[in-house]
Amino acid sequence: MVHEDCRVFDPVTESCGVENCSSFKGVICQFKKEKYTLPKSPFVSRLSEDPKIRQVMEELSVNTSRDIDLTSLQQLTQAALYAIEADGPRPLTSSDILYLSQVIDSTAASARSAGANTAEVMVSIATNYLNLASMMLEPHMATQWIGWTEDGVNIGPFTIIKSIDSLTEALADTLSAEQRGFTLSTKNIDVYLKWQKLSHKSSNQVFKLSAVTSHIPSRSSLDELIIPDYELQRIYKLGYKEVMFIHTYYSHLSEVVSAAEKPAESQQDKAQSTFPGKLTSAVISSTVRDVSKGQTVPVVVQYTLSSSQVAEYSWRVPRVCAFWNFSLMHSQTSSWSSDGCSVIFVGSGVTSCLCNHTTNFAVLMNYFESKWSPEEELILTKLTFIGCGASLCALVVTLMLFTVLE
Known part of the structure; x- marks a missing residue:
């Protein structure tokens, strides 16, 4: 008999251990080492x-x-x-x-x-x-x-x-x-950790790139994430006295995500990719940690992101406030979700969102890319003008005939 080790979690003591996989432990959960x-x-x-x-x-x-x-x-x-x-x-x-x-x-x-x-x-x-x-x-x-x-x-x-x-x-x-913080800025990732003691007068927690680096791209100057004061006061009343704020900013992820989310090759894959939209912004994340228990505290988050790939007439293109749902990574071709998130403002290349939880956020644009090449679009445009001109001429002739015959 092959003896395999399993990690064992005891819900009573909340501790992990290692036991033989063939041993019976009743209600205690076992999983392979x-x-x-x-x-x-x-x-x-x-x-x-x-x-x-x-x-x-x-x-x-x-x-x-x-x-x-x-x-x-x-x-x-x-x-x-x-x-x-x-x-x-x-x-x-x-x-x-x-x-x-x-x-x-x-x-x-x-x-x-x-x-x-x-x-x-x-x-x-x-x-x-x-x-x-x-x-x-x-x-x-x-x-x-x-x-x-x-x-x-x-x-x-x-x-x-x-x-x-x-x-x-x-x-x-x-x-x-x-009671320490941590700050690090790299070419593609910026991380900011901050320890804070809460009170019934806690003000907004605002995260901008300026808190991490002085080299801010012009299009990212408006990007920010806010945890409202009423949320911090709410969790303080629930007993959370000291917390750590964790903010991460991924500035150039859209190109990498586009390469990872290639078009589905089969109809079945297309059916699984149920969430429409293309990543057009940076990805920004926020987490609030209860330092006494080492647990994540759910809070409402407001964030604003600018679009890096704004389509022509983008003000007509629907914006989607979304987050990456890790629980969907192995079940669908796209793991973006908008549950609990809503658009609260749309400006020229800027979108503000409100979400009822913390995670990795982004803004997607729900538009379809053109299937035609620039040369084909030029030909179609010319044909459209020719067709409209011919129709207008025919309409004028028809009106003249009606006038003469009357």
């Missing part, structure tokens, strides 16, 4: 050249996430960053991205179970991975790894974003003990 398979790729081969890093990767492939030392994970993320910086042209694969996201999941789990004095290590890991993620989200690099792994896992840009969400939440929980 997670193991990370090392991809056979040039990127992993490059990392394995360092004996210490190879040892860390081998340890990660056989141990549960809570068994990995944060210092080892720090070394691994540092080595991965150096490898990408040194070997930029070397192609990444979808399996590489999946492996790196699993490493970050391990980091988040290890940080929550680690003791004190982990803040500096977590800051280092976050800095390494966010710089690494920024490079991986470059459009020319993303085209190398977007797609399916050998195990049938669909890897896209939001695979990276989900790992960033997990990492920043773990970092916020770690830094909250010291």
Whole structure:
């Protein structure tokens, strides 16, 4: 008999452990012990050249996430960053991205179970991975790894974003003990963490790029996210005294998302892609963490985003306030959802939205791209004018005939 290990969660003690999968535990949930398979790729081969890093990767492939030392994970993320910086042209694969996201999941789990004095290590890991993620989200690099792994896992840009969400939440929980914040600006990603003590007079929490970087593209100067004062006062009355605000801004994600959301090849795929619209803005996210329990607090969020790809006559094009629903990632070809979100203002290239929850937000435009080339459109335009002219001439002749015959 093959003995497999399963992770076991005990709802009474709220703790996890490892037991034999064949053992019966009644109402206690069991699931297979997670193991990370090392991809056979040039990127992993490059990392394995360092004996210490190879040892860390081998340890990660056989141990549960809570068994990995944060210092080892720090070394691994540092080595991965150096490898990408040194070997930029070397192609990444979808399996590489999946492996790196699993490493970050391990980091988040290890940080929550680690003791004190982990803040500096977590800051280092976050800095390494966010710089690494920024490079991986470059459009020319993303085209190398977007797609399916050998195990049938669909890897896209939001695979990276989900790992960033997990990492920043773990970092916020770690830094909250010291009432510290964190700020980092990269080419494609900006992250801002802020500790705050709430009161019955708390004012609006406003996040703009100016809080992170001084290099703001002109079209992004109006982009902002606001957690209203009445929401902060509401959660204060519910018992939330100290919170961490987590804000992330992805400035150039539309090109990468467009590459990931290729047109469906079959009618069945088209039927599954039920959410219309094209990403035309940056992606902005917000999370409020209860620092005492390490839990996310649901709040109402208002955000404003400018459109990077405004279509002609865009004021006629319907705008959609949407968020990326991670629960739909494996069941539909598009995982955008508008549940709980509504448009509250539409201006010239700017859209404001109100959502009743926190997550990764964006603005979509619901329009159909032209099926004709510029040359074909010119011919059709000329034919239209010729047809209208001929019809007008015929109408004039008809009126003259009626006049003469009367």
